[in-house]
Amino acid sequence: MRFDTVIIGGGLAGLLCGIRLSESGQRCAIISRGQSALSFSSGSLDLFSFLPDGQPVTDIDSAIALLEQQHGAHPYALLGAKAVRRYAQQAQTLLANCKLALQGEIETPHQRVTPLGTFRRAWLSPQEVPSKTDAQQRTAVVGISGFLDFQPQLAAGALRKRGIDAHAEEIELPTLNRLRDNSSEFRSVNIARVLDAPENYSELYDALLPLSQQYGMLWLPACFGLTDNHVFTQLNKQLACPLRLLPTLPPSVPGMRMQLLLQQRFIQQGGNWMPGDEVLRADISHNHVTQIWTRKHEDIPLRARHVVLASGSFFSNGLIAGRDRVREAVFDLDVMQSDKRSDWYRDDVFDSQPWQQFGVRTDAQLRGLYQGAIVDNLYIIGSVLGGFDAVAQGCGGGVCAVTALHAAQQIIAQGGEQ
Numbered sequence: 001m002r003f004d005t006v007i008i009g010g011g012l013a014g015l016l017c018g019i020r021l022s023e024s025g026q027r028c029a030i031i032s033r034g035q036s037a038l039s040f041s042s043g044s045l046d047l048f049s050f051l052p053d054g055q056p057v058t059d060i061d062s063a064i065a066l067l068e069q070q071h072g073a074h075p076y077a078l079l080g081a082k083a084v085r086r087y088a089q090q091a092q093t094l095l096a097n098c099k100l101a102l103q104g105e106i107e108t109p110h111q112r113v114t115p116l117g118t119f120r121r122a123w124l125s126p127q128e129v130p131s132k133t134d135a136q137q138r139t140a141v142v143g144i145s146g147f148l149d150f151q152p153q154l155a156a157g158a159l160r161k162r163g164i165d166a167h168a169e170e171i172e173l174p175t176l177n178r179l180r181d182n183s184s185e186f187r188s189v190n191i192a193r194v195l196d197a198p199e200n201y202s203e204l205y206d207a208l209l210p211l212s213q214q215y216g217m218l219w220l221p222a223c224f225g226l227t228d229n230h231v232f233t234q235l236n237k238q239l240a241c242p243l244r245l246l247p248t249l250p251p252s253v254p255g256m257r258m259q260l261l262l263q264q265r266f267i268q269q270g271g272n273w274m275p276g277d278e279v280l281r282a283d284i285s286h287n288h289v290t291q292i293w294t295r296k297h298e299d300i301p302l303r304a305r306h307v308v309l310a311s312g313s314f315f316s317n318g319l320i321a322g323r324d325r326v327r328e329a330v331f332d333l334d335v336m337q338s339d340k341r342s343d344w345y346r347d348d349v350f351d352s353q354p355w356q357q358f359g360v361r362t363d364a365q366l367r368g369l370y371q372g373a374i375v376d377n378l379y380i381i382g383s384v385l386g387g388f389d390a391v392a393q394g395c396g397g398g399v400c401a402v403t404a405l406h407a408a409q410q411i412i413a414q415g416g417e418q
């Protein structure tokens with residue numbers, strides 16, 4: 001089987017790269033083993049919130065200039081501020097073309113409200129997520145009776161400590177009784193499958209209407225909107241006050257919607273989506289990937305002019321920690337890591353953890369290194385890359401988007417070259 005580009009991994013990075021390549025007319029395949037980090041994420045994307053020393057980022061250009069001087073392995077330092085801005089802008093357009101209604105802008109990060117009632121800086125958030133600017137009203141944080149993955153008292157209490165007039169409320173929805181019988185079934189995604197059905201809309205509306213007449217705003221757990229936000233839009237039109245939705249403990253409805261809409265866009269653009277398959281190994285000859293072997297295609301190798309590795313970090317087994325070293329799972333590429341195991345982590349779990357920055361080494365074009373040499377047709381994108389800490393620096397989604405579009409640009413620029 002021959003393609004222009006084969007992408008290994010169909011999370012945020014792999015899909016954004018695949019969509020861009022398919023839009024440009026490439027014959028592109030994505031092989032993806034299982035669920036990606038999106039299904040467990042907030043659905044908001046971070047661009048760059050904190051410098052490695054913990055200082056908040058106030059200006060992207062000067063922050064990236066500082067990375068270039070002091071943290072040259074960071075993907076943003078490899079690409080430079082101008083490119084980071086350009087690809088972040090492109091990502092915003094691409095995401096909008098996928099019918100993802102997102103709020104936010106590169107220049108104006110917002111403070112999204114978390115389910116714990118705290119604020120966290122974000123680049124892009126689903127339109128329905130409340131931000132600090134929404135927190136001016138008398139607000140009801142509304143739980144659903146029996147749903148344990150969202151605690152309105154906890155969120156409202158934390159918000160009150162931040163000076164917000166927030167109150168915990170609860171609604172009963174008898175239509176959910178069947179799910180309630182089994183607490184392990186009573187999760188946001190299963191609730192969304194019920195509440196997204198048109199026949200259940202009026203029960204949800206009737207439960208919320210009296211609260212909407214007492215408060216300036218209602219904040220609910222994100223328990224509807226798996227495939228689109230029609231229930232959210234309709235409720236906002238019909239209730240007496242605005243409604244916003246907070247992501248819950250995983251699985252995440254907004255994250256799963258993002259995954260689905262990106263997949264749909266990739267397929268609509270002519271991409272070959274191969275879910276449930278797994279790349280087992282690949283052959284490298286003269287610093288060039290020649291063939292890719294997958295579990296389902298057994299003895300039929302996939303061949304492509306370009307290969308993109310978007311297999312994720314430890315969470316998705318793109319990186320695997322052994323006793324003495326961390327290895328990249330498909331190619332055994334060169335990995336940035338501390339030599340001694342005792343240097344992998346710090347005792348204080350709230351510190352920035354060194355292992356978070358482990359990942360594949362690349363050149364400035366994001367081509368991977370194998371035994372010290374550049375593999376000329378293999379690009380590395382997203383969280384399998386080394387040199388950054390997605391959690392402490394608040395840059396996970398941004399690194400995925402920016403590196404995905406940079407790799408796509410390198411591949412497109414090579415045009416018909418063999």
Ligand SMILES: Cc1cc2nc3c(=O)[nH]c(=O)nc-3n(C[C@H](O)[C@H](O)[C@H](O)COP(=O)(O)OP(=O)(O)OC[C@H]3O[C@@H](n4cnc5c(N)ncnc54)[C@H](O)[C@@H]3O)c2cc1C
Pocket residue numbers: 008009010011012013014031032033034035036037038040041042043044045046047277278279280310311312313315316317318329330381382383384390395396397398400
């Ligand atoms: C739990 C969690 C929550 C996060 N929340 C946020 C957030 O809210 N905001 C934010 O900005 N960032 C967040 N991040 C950071 C996150 O890493 C990125 O935002 C992003 O979603 C990662 O995308 P990715 O494509 O690099 O990897 P992943 O999403 O991990 O996708 C990798 C995919 O590759 C597949 N795969 C792996 N190996 C193979 C193989 N050999 N063959 C075929 N397929 C393979 C996996 O099954 C998976 O589907 C979160 C990270 C985690 C782990």
